[in-house]
Amino acid sequence: MATPTKKELEAAWGMRVFDRFTVVLHIFRGNARTREARLQVALAELPLLRSHLKNNGAPLDGRGRGSRYIMGSGESFLQVQQRLLKDKEAKIRRALERLRRKRLLLGRQRRRREFPVISVLGYTNCGKTTLIKALTGDAAVQPRDQLFATLDVTAHAGSLPSRLTVIYMDTIGFLSQLPHSLIESFSATLEDVAHSDLLVHVRDVSHPDTEQQKASVLSALRGLRLPAALLDSMVEVHNKVDLVPGHSPVGPHAVAVSALLGLGLEELKAKLEDAVLRATGRRALTLRVQLAGAQLSWLHREATVQALDVMPEAGVADVKVIISNSAYGKFRKLFPE
Numbered sequence: 222m223a224t225p226t227k228k229e230l231e232a233a234w235g236m237r238v239f240d241r242f243t244v245v246l247h248i249f250r251g252n253a254r255t256r257e258a259r260l261q262v263a264l265a266e267l268p269l270l271r272s273h274l275k276n277n278g279a280p281l282d283g284r285g286r287g288s289r290y291i292m293g294s295g296e297s298f299l300q301v302q303q304r305l306l307k308d309k310e311a312k313i314r315r316a317l318e319r320l321r322r323k324r325l326l327l328g329r330q331r332r333r334r335e336f337p338v339i340s341v342l343g344y345t346n347c348g349k350t351t352l353i354k355a356l357t358g359d360a361a362v363q364p365r366d367q368l369f370a371t372l373d374v375t376a377h378a379g380s381l382p383s384r385l386t387v388i389y390m391d392t393i394g395f396l397s398q399l400p401h402s403l404i405e406s407f408s409a410t411l412e413d414v415a416h417s418d419l420l421v422h423v424r425d426v427s428h429p430d431t432e433q434q435k436a437s438v439l440s441a442l443r444g445l446r447l448p449a450a451l452l453d454s455m456v457e458v459h460n461k462v463d464l465v466p467g468h469s470p471v472g473p474h475a476v477a478v479s480a481l482l483g484l485g486l487e488e489l490k491a492k493l494e495d496a497v498l499r500a501t502g503r504r505a506l507t508l509r510v511q512l513a514g515a516q517l518s519w520l521h522r523e524a525t526v527q528a529l530d531v532m533p534e535a536g537v538a539d540v541k542v543i544i545s546n547s548a549y550g551k552f553r554k555l556f557p558e
């Protein structure tokens with residue numbers, strides 16, 4: 222049997238029927254908060270507007286035929302509409318390009334400041350925003366029970382157990398069979414993901430389709446052509462365990478949490494710290510130094526001193542540092558034990 226058309230379905234069910242593209246676009250439009258998200262939605266809408274032009278062959282105001290010429294211009298209404306859409310597309314693409322350059326610049330500044338970046342990814346509504354709120358205590362973060370509540374990549378600072386500051390990037394959720402043109406207009410948003418130090422894949426393990434959701438997130442990630450090391454070190458978070466009594470995740474890279482109730486967050490932070498340090502070629506160490514020598518000032522200059530425990534009688538201090546592997550090598554060479 223042939224697939225029923227939209228018209229046939231509407232007649233059979235007595236209600237309006239929308240395709241996946243239109244539904245997703247509608248949600249996106251309602252949730253676009255920033256200029257970049259609005260531009261991306263506008264770009265994604267263009268094919269729809271274009272197909273309306275083609276199907277109707279008539280101007281959008283519904284009057285007259287597409288073959289009618291506008292006085293003296295030699296252009297039909299249809300051609301005018303097509304030209305306007307083309308101009309509009311070029312304008313949107315230029316504006317997006319400007320925003321993109323700005324974003325890359327911000328990314329560069331962030332890298333100079335040396336805060337590791339953790340990108341939080343996952344299927345839509347799995348709890349990414351809730352998790353970031355729980356990890357950072359950022360009151361400005363707004364989770365909502367809605368598909369695609371988050372349409373922009375936003376950055377939120379948080380700190381890990383040894384007081385290492387990291388930036389969490391909240392990202393747009395994945396959806397299986399996301400219409401291609403939508404992926405195209407939003408893929409720029411995910412460009413930043415390639416520049417992060419660590420990926421966190423959040424899963425809603427209370428969802429009946431959690432396995433399929435995982436598969437579609439992983440396949441979408443493969444499409445982003447990320448560095449292999451980034452994919453290999455990915456941490457998997459099994460979220461919403463409060464809804465799944467007795468859930469226990471398998472595999473060394475997984476941690477079970479309830480972002481909503483704040484369960485399992487300490488274990489997750491420890492795991493994130495471990496992974497971030499490894500990914501950025503650093504380690505957290507406690508070093509005993511002589512107060513008299515140059516060690517302490519050297520560490521302040523070349524590493525990040527987290528805590529200092531001075532023992533004046535002994536003339537020494539225990540220094541908790543986060544130090545790159547190469548700086549630690551230099552330290553040992555300069556100050557042999």
Ligand SMILES: Nc1nc2c(ncn2[C@@H]2O[C@H](COP(=O)(O)OP(=O)(O)OP(=O)(O)O)[C@@H](O)[C@H]2O)c(=O)[nH]1
Nearest residue numbers: 346347348349350351365366369370371394480481
């Ligand atoms: N029971 C329970 N609900 C949770 C948990 N984490 C998140 N939620 C709920 O799941 C819904 C979606 O949460 P969000 O944090 O907005 O999800 P998201 O992944 O950011 O969603 P999008 O931005 O739309 O992709 C909200 O209603 C949250 O309250 C959890 O650990 N347990």
Ligand SMILES: [Mg+2]
Nearest residue numbers: 349350370371
């Ligand atoms: Mg969100």
